[in-house]
Amino acid sequence: MRIVLVTDAWEPQVNGVVRTLTRTVAECRAMGHEVEVIEPSQFKTIPCPTYPEIRLALGAEEEIRERLRAFEPEAVHIATEGPLGIATRRICVEWKLPFTTSYHTKFPEYVSARFPIPVQVGYAYMKWFHKPSGRLMVATPTLRDELVEHGFKNVSPWTRGVDTELFRPDLEPIYKEMGGDAWPRPFFLNVGRVAVEKNIETFLGLDLPGTKIVVGDGPARADLEEKYPDAKFLGAKFGEELARCFADADVFVFPSWTDTFGLVILEAMGTGTPVAAYPAHGPIDLIPGSGAGFIDDDLKTACLKCLELDRKDVRSYAEKFSWRASAEQFIENLQPYPEPARGRFWRRLRRVARLRRRAAA
Template identity: 65%
Template sequence: MLVTDAWEPQVNGVVRTLTRVTEECLAMGHEIEVIHPGLGFRTMPLPTYPEIQLALGARKQIEERFKAFEPEAIHIATEGTLGMAARAVCIKWKLPFTTSYHTKFPEYVTARFPFIPLKAGYSFMRWFHDAGGRLMVATPSMREDLEKRGFKNITPWARGVDTELFHPSKRGIDGGVFKDIEGPVFLYVGRVAVEKNIESFLKVDLPGTKVVIGPGPQLEELKKKYPEVKFLGGMYGDELARHFADADVFVFPSLTDTFGLVILESMATGTPVAAFPAPGPKDLIPGSGAGAVSEDLREACLEALKCSRERCREYAEGFSWRSCAEEFVKNLKPQPKPERRKIWRRIRRLGRPERKPLF
């Protein structure tokens, strides 16, 4: 059973990870049910992030879905309202579960609401995740950071990339998607929001042209502030892959992501990556020959221009969604079947009305 507040039609790294891992698990013969906001729950938009719908009053339905499915393993992927409700059910019924850390949520909250201290965000996250059996984390640096903050039961869970969709063969088709603008092209792909630190890229003095792909609450503000930048809106699938492939450098300015799937997607098309030495980039890029990291983003961008596109592709081919899914299943530690049957018999009894004596 996978419980997540982030699911289609949302478009972000968390959703891509969970949907691809689900597909791979199904292909490996596992049976999966996903509890997500689109299952008919009453919802409300997350303040400042309306693309995410928060499910309300979901606990009763989650209990019924748990009873009907009788999962051998439960994974709670997000800390939203569905994740909170599922966590409460698991604790109430003494069901083991795992969680994963996809986003530096406290930093996101503080970036949007500066009056909420970072310490409070991490206190909540420790409370949420330490109740689970294992906390899956994407990179060594993120694991180290969380351990320093007092998190427990941390285990690695790497990510993957679609190397067929994101492919070097898509570069230069019909002259390329950037044939009418001055190169080199420095590209950003992702949500246009304050926590993504995009302005640190847009302010950098670079040759050629900067291009931004993606929707988000900061889009109109940045369009007005940086009229020389090409803002192309949201893109998906083959269209997005072509833009990755035709760029000269992909720039990843975020300081709050825990991995950054777009880094691998860019590399898979042969485009090198420039970034700050933050969790994700500093785990993936140094020593790869597929990009550059530096506290000086301009320096990283110019250094990445020198990278071999062939080496970028070769490096990205080392990440597969199948190996990502296999590691995920291994981390779940499913209940043995006899133990599973015992657990669900006990839970079914909890739901029966107590029989009154006849006399």
């Protein structure tokens, strides 16, 4: 199948959305599908306000039109609600071309945390954006139920996976190389973007034994480093170095209330490190009854309970999640045209394009 994936989040950004999309594309291609990715680096961009590392594409609509005509996709998936997503949505609605979307980020809550914009305004925008979508893919049942309560339609599951070859328990310890001989155990770790919506300050403010470690970068890092001098801020880590950070921790702490899944939860579990979290989207679907962590409204309680878990049980639970199964579910959610209708659609579109070019000439 020929698939167009449109996303405003792509490499070199490092986050759960990008990891999900890049792994999905890789798995789809491995299964024999042809995937055309439309992403910001292919266009002129500007930095996103308050997040300069995120680039927003400008003036992309005409080029997207041409690429859709040239590729003649059997399915279009719009992964994000940014400028590229908006442009592609407009084209699909105009052409009556079916498409699917996904809900990766609690956008209304993120915006409300940074600007004086009510959450209900964000949800109004999100409902408008996703309304024409044939299917809205979400990562967890809890998020699906919440969106349905908000009035979203056609909500379908799309789970996530973890690379259990990279994130594994037998990796060499890493913190000793960073001066960790002098750090008291246990090690409580957080990994992710260091930003206000991730609620990292709650983690840093907990009265816990041992050492708190933060791996990642972001706009809130400097302020938090100054406010919590005893915590260890190690910056962004990648690949095996990141996996070693997970494996050398005693507990992974996930304090976010706004993530829709939290891939780092599965990555920590892959290394055998149990996860402590609030009963929020993602953790509430992944952790209870897993033997791989605890959720609690008192995050300190969850952290201390995790110290009692068997790391072998944690690893065993992570092995139940694969990126191939995630990609297969993604493919099932797409809505390609039946073969005869698909051919008629693109022939009609080519005729319209020729007539427009003649009129312009």
